[in-house]
Structure formats: C-alpha cells, structure tokens
Amino acid sequence: DADVTQTPRNRITKTGKRIMLECSQTKGHDRMYWYRQDPGLGLRLIYYSFDVKDINKGEISDGYSVSRQAQAKFSLSLESAIPNQTALYFCATSDFRTGDQETQYFGPGTRLLVL
Amino acid sequence: AQTVTQSQPEMSVQEAETVTLSCTYDTSENNYYLFWYKQPPSRQMILVIRQEAYKQQNATENRFSVNFQKAAKSFSLKISDSQLGDTAMYFCAFITQGGSEKLVFGKGTKLTVNP
Numbered sequence: 001d002a003d004v005t006q007t008p009r010n011r012i013t014k015t016g017k018r019i020m021l022e023c024s025q026t027k028g029h030d031r032m033y034w035y036r037q038d039p040g041l042g043l044r045l046i047y048y049s050f051d052v053k054d055i056n057k058g059e060i061s062d063g064y065s066v067s068r069q070a071q072a073k074f075s076l077s078l079e080s081a082i083p084n085q086t087a088l089y090f091c092a093t094s095d096f097r098t099g100d101q102e103t104q105y106f107g108p109g110t111r112l113l114v115l
Numbered sequence: 116a117q118t119v120t121q122s123q124p125e126m127s128v129q130e131a132e133t134v135t136l137s138c139t140y141d142t143s144e145n146n147y148y149l150f151w152y153k154q155p156p157s158r159q160m161i162l163v164i165r166q167e168a169y170k171q172q173n174a175t176e177n178r179f180s181v182n183f184q185k186a187a188k189s190f191s192l193k194i195s196d197s198q199l200g201d202t203a204m205y206f207c208a209f210i211t212q213g214g215s216e217k218l219v220f221g222k223g224t225k226l227t228v229n230p
Contacts, residue, residue: 042220102148106160
C-alpha cells in the first residue's frame, strides 16, 4: 500500500462549488503539506502543518482552507471553486522527529478541473 | 528569497547514454538541502536524490549522481546508462535546514530517453 494517499485522484467540479481533497499517510510523519502544480510554474506551497494544532499559510493560500483532523490526515478545501484553481494538487509529508524534516515525500496527486 | 533555476526546459538522450541536467539556486543561507525529484507521466513526484549542503561529497544513488558546487550555487544531476523509464520531468528543489521554510522548486526539465 502507498505511504501517502490522496482522494480523489481526479475531480471535475463547477464554479462556485465547495470541494474537499483528502490526504492520508501511514508513514507516521508529523508534518504535512499541500502544494499546487501548474504547467510551467513548478510546485507552489498552499498550506502546511507541523502538527495537529499547527497550521500555516503558504505562498498561495487565498481561496483555500485546510483541516488537520489527525496526525495522519490533512484535508484541503476550496470554499468556492473558480476556474483558475484548475491544477494538479499534491500532498506531502516529512518527519521532524527523526531529524529528516527537510525531506518531503509526495502523494500521487489529485487532478482538479473547475468548469 | 530563495530561488531555483533550471535553464533547460527540455532535453533528450539516447538510451544507455549519459545526460546531465542543470540547476542553480540563490540563497543567503549556509545550511540547506537540495533535491532532485522525478515526475513520470504517471504524475507521481518521486524523490531521486538529496544532498546536504554541509557535505562536500557528492550524493549518488545507483545510476544517479550529483555535482554539487556550493560556491557556484550549482547542483546538477547526472543520469548514467539512461533507460526508457527515466523519461520524465525532473525538478530541482531547495529547502533550508530545519525545514521550517518551504520547499522551493525549479520549473522543471522534461527529459526524453530515445530508444
């Protein structure tokens, strides 16, 4: 089984709809991240969480919110989706407790299309 | 602010040959980590190799090795004995030690391995 899973893998939605992307991990890592990938722009950080009670905005957090329901679960919500949020979304994890917090491991990605 | 630049948008190589992908970065930090990630058509982000800035020895992982030039702020990836499965986007990434800052990505290099 994959260490970092994302659901759904693909999603089509309409402008104005609220949607949630979910991330779960079995790696036991304490840190989790959400990134967005657009063609030609690489990956950009949306939100990150260092533990259940610690949530931080990344460089492009506007229009997004997150919830860290448990150490292993980190959800990303689009409150009112708009077409320019069409992108590939990645969840990632890293582990501070082992001293390897710099290395991030990625999930398989969710491709989102907003019509 | 840290930046990562990959100056080669696309490259191609013949199977079994060697190819080098370039990456430069800009930072005022002295302690940091550098990574190469591979993104095949399946879109998964796969960690290829990592280099700690405090280590002078270049990292190697099987057919993958890096040439880390700290003074020049250069971090190139060499792929030896290229295989068809190496066809992918390759992203160079940077993070400061401690991981409290975001993982900064370059825009990627599309590598095609030709039979």
